[in-house]
Amino acid sequence: xxxxxxxxxxxxxxxxxxxxxxxxxxxxxxxxxxxxxxxxxxxxxxxxxxxxxxxxxxxxxxxxxxxxxxxxxxxxxxxxxxxxxxxxxxxxxxxxxxxxxxxxxxxxxxxxxxxxxxxxxxxxxxxxxxxxxxxxxxxxxxxxxxxxxxxxxxxxxxxxxxxxxxxxxxxxxxxxxxxxxxxxxxxxxxxxxxxxxxxxxxxxxxxxxxxxxxxxxxxxxxxxxxxxxxxxxxxxxxxxxxxxxxxxxxxxxxxxxxxxxxxxxxxxxxxxxxxxxxxxxxxxxxxxxxxxxxxxxxxxxxxxxxxxxxxxxxxxxxxxxx
Amino acid sequence: xxxxxxxxxxxxxxxxxxxxxxxxxxxxxxxxxxxxxxxxxxxxxxxxxxxxxxxxxxxxxxxxxxxxxxxxxxxxxxxxxxxxxxxxxxxxxxxxxxxxxxxxxxxxxxxxxxxxxxxxxxxxxxxxxxxxxxxxxxxxxxxxxxxxxxxxxxxxxxxxxxxxxxxxxxxxxxxxxxxxxxxxxxxxxxxxxxxxxxxxxxxxxxxxxxxxxxxxxxxxxxxxxxxxxxxxxxx
Numbered sequence: 001x002x003x004x005x006x007x008x009x010x011x012x013x014x015x016x017x018x019x020x021x022x023x024x025x026x027x028x029x030x031x032x033x034x035x036x037x038x039x040x041x042x043x044x045x046x047x048x049x050x051x052x053x054x055x056x057x058x059x060x061x062x063x064x065x066x067x068x069x070x071x072x073x074x075x076x077x078x079x080x081x082x083x084x085x086x087x088x089x090x091x092x093x094x095x096x097x098x099x100x101x102x103x104x105x106x107x108x109x110x111x112x113x114x115x116x117x118x119x120x121x122x123x124x125x126x127x128x129x130x131x132x133x134x135x136x137x138x139x140x141x142x143x144x145x146x147x148x149x150x151x152x153x154x155x156x157x158x159x160x161x162x163x164x165x166x167x168x169x170x171x172x173x174x175x176x177x178x179x180x181x182x183x184x185x186x187x188x189x190x191x192x193x194x195x196x197x198x199x200x201x202x203x204x205x206x207x208x209x210x211x212x213x214x215x216x217x218x219x220x221x222x223x224x225x226x227x228x229x230x231x232x233x234x235x236x237x238x239x240x241x242x243x244x245x246x247x248x249x250x251x252x253x254x255x256x257x258x259x260x261x262x263x264x265x266x267x268x269x270x271x272x273x274x275x276x277x278x279x280x281x282x283x284x285x286x287x288x289x290x291x292x293x294x295x296x297x298x299x300x301x302x303x304x305x306x307x308x309x310x311x312x313x314x315x316x317x318x319x320x321x322x
Numbered sequence: 323x324x325x326x327x328x329x330x331x332x333x334x335x336x337x338x339x340x341x342x343x344x345x346x347x348x349x350x351x352x353x354x355x356x357x358x359x360x361x362x363x364x365x366x367x368x369x370x371x372x373x374x375x376x377x378x379x380x381x382x383x384x385x386x387x388x389x390x391x392x393x394x395x396x397x398x399x400x401x402x403x404x405x406x407x408x409x410x411x412x413x414x415x416x417x418x419x420x421x422x423x424x425x426x427x428x429x430x431x432x433x434x435x436x437x438x439x440x441x442x443x444x445x446x447x448x449x450x451x452x453x454x455x456x457x458x459x460x461x462x463x464x465x466x467x468x469x470x471x472x473x474x475x476x477x478x479x480x481x482x483x484x485x486x487x488x489x490x491x492x493x494x495x496x497x498x499x500x501x502x503x504x505x506x507x508x509x510x511x512x513x514x515x516x517x518x519x520x521x522x523x524x525x526x527x528x529x530x531x532x533x534x535x536x537x538x539x540x541x542x543x544x545x546x547x548x549x550x551x552x553x554x555x556x557x
Contacts, residue, residue, distance in 0.1 A: 019365055019366060019367075022365075022366045023366050023367050023368050026366050026368040026369050027368045030368060030372060138536075138540055138543075139532065139536060141539075141543075142495075142535060142536045142539035142540045142543065143495070143532055143535055143536070143539075144494075144495035144496065144497075144498030144499075144510070144535060145495065146498045146499050146502065146510060147498050147510055147513070147531060147532070147535065150510070150513065150514070151513075151528050154517055154518075154524055154528075155524055155525075155528065158524045158525075232382070236382075236383075236384040236385075237384070239384035239386040239387065240384075240386060240499075242386065243502050250384070250386055250387065250390070253390075257394075263390070263394045263395060264391075264394075264395050267387060267390050267391050267394075267395065270387060271379075271383050271387050271391070274382060274383050274384055274387060275378070275379060275382040275383055277382075278381075278382035278383075279378060279382045282381075282382065
C-alpha cells in the first residue's frame with residue numbers, strides 16, 4: 001500500500017470529490033453485478049433454501065451435529081497430514097540443503113594430500129553425487145505434486161510396500177516440498193555475504209561446522225517468510241488427499257454432498273475454513289517479515305538481504321501450491 | 323518399457339491436451355491478473371477492496387476447492403460456460419467447442435486461481451520500480467493513467483518477468499489436477515488410465531508422464547534462471 005501515494009498525488013478537494021463519486025459509482029456497480037450475476041441465479045435455483053443450508057448452519061437441524069462432526073474429523077485429518085508433511089519436509093529439506101552446499105564446496109576441493117588416482121576418484125564421486133542431487137531437485141520440483149502423490153500411492157504397493165493412505169499423502173507432499181524448502185534454504189545460504197563463511201573458516205571451523213553454526217541459522221531467519229508461505233502451500237496441498245481417497249476435509253465434503261445433495265453450500269463452508277486458516281498463516285508470515293526487517297534495522301547491522309530478485313521469485317512461486 | 327513406444331500416441335495426446343489447457347489458462351490468467359493488478363493499485367477504494375478481496379480469497383483456497391466449485395457449482399447454476407466458445411478460438415482448440423466433460427470448467431477454475439498469483443507478481447513488479455521514477459513523473463504533471471502507462475508499467479514489466487514465469491510454471495504443474503476432474507485425455511489422466519484401467523506396468527508409465535511434465539517445466543525454469551542472472555548483472 002505504500003506505492004499508492006507514489007503513483008498519484010495526495011488528493012486535493014477536487015480529487016477527493018471525484019474519488020468519492022467514483023467510489024460510490026463503483027460500489028453501486030459492484031453491488032448490482034453481485035446481485036444480478038451471483039445472487040439472482042443462486043436464488044432462482046433455490047440455493048438459499050433452508051433445506052440446503054440447514055444441516056450446515058441450523059443447530060436444530062437433525063443432521064447438524066452429524067455433519068459438523070464429520071467435517072471436524074476431516075479437518076483434523078487435514079491438519080494431521082499437514083503437520084506430518086511440514087515436519088518431515090522441513091527435516092528432509094534442511095538435510096538436502098546442507099548436503100548440496102557441502103557437495104558444492106567439496107567439488108572445489110582438490111584433495112592435494114592424497115595419491116593422484118584417489119584424489120581423482122574422490123573428486124569424481126563428489127561431482128557425481130552433486131549432479132545426482134541436482135537432477136533429483138530439478139525432477140521433483142518440476143513434477144506436479146498431484147502426480148507425485150499419485151505415483152507414491154500407486155507405486156509403493158506395486159513394490160510390495162503398503163501403508164495407510166495418510167502416509168502416501170505425507171510421503172508425496174514431503175518429496176515435493178522438501179525439495180522446494182531445500183532450494184529456499186540453499187538460496188538463503190548462498191545469498192549470505194561471503195565474509196560470513198570466510199570468517200568462520202578463518203577461526204578454524206570446518207565446512208560442516210560453518211554450515212551448521214553460521215550459515216543455516218541465518219538462512220532460516222532470512223527465509224522465514226518464504227518458509228511460512230510454503231507451509232500454507234502444504235496445508236492447501238493436503239486437499240489433494242482426495243485423489244488417493246484419504247479422508248480429509250474435501251473428501252468428507254464430497255461424502256456429505258453425496259448424502260445431502262448440496263454441493264455449493266458445503267464447498268462454501270469448506271472454502272471459508274481453508275481461507276480463514278491460510279489467511280491467518282499468511283498474516284503471520286507478513287508479521288514475521290516486518291519484525292525481522294525491523295530487528296535488522298535496530299540492531300544497526302548492515303542489511304543482509306538475499307538477492308532481492310531471488311527472494312521475490314522464490315516467495316512468489318512458493319505462495320502458489322494447489 | 324514397451325508401453326512408451328506402443329502407447330506413444332496416448333502420451334503425445336495427453337501432452338498436447340495439457341499444453342492446450344496451459345496456453346489457454348495462461349492467456350486468461352494473464353489478462354484477468356492484469357485487470358486485478360490495476361484494480362489493486364487504483365485510486366478508488368472499493369475497486370482496491372475488490373482486488374484485495376479477490377486475491378486473498380483465491381490465494382488461500384486450495385485449487386481443488388476452486389475446481390470443485392467450477393465443476394459442480396457452475397452446472398448447478400445452469401451454466402455451461404458457453405461464453406468460452408469464442409468463434410475463432412475453438413477452431414484452434416477443438417476441445418472448447420465439444421461438450422466433453424469439464425474441459426471449460428477446469429479452464430475457468432485454473433484461470434480464476436492463477437489470476438490471483440499473476441496479480442501479485444505484477445504488483446511486486448510495480449513495487450520494484452524505484453519510487454523516484456513515479457515521483458518524477460508526477461512532478462512533470464502526468465496523471466495516474468499516464469504515469470502508469472508511460473513510466474511505471476514498462477519498467478515494472480521487467481521486474482515481474484521472473485515471478486510471472488514462476489507463476490506460469492506453477493500453473494503448468496497445477497494443470498495436472500484437471501485430469502482428476504474428468505478432463506479426459508490430459509497427461510495425468512493418461513497415467514490413471516494406463517495403470518489402473520489398462521493394467522500397464524507402473525514404472526514405465528510413470529517415467530513417460532514425468533518426462534511429459536518435465537519437458538514443459540524444466541526448460542522454462544532454466545530460462546527464468548538465466549533471465550534472473552542477467553538482471554542481477556545488469557543491476
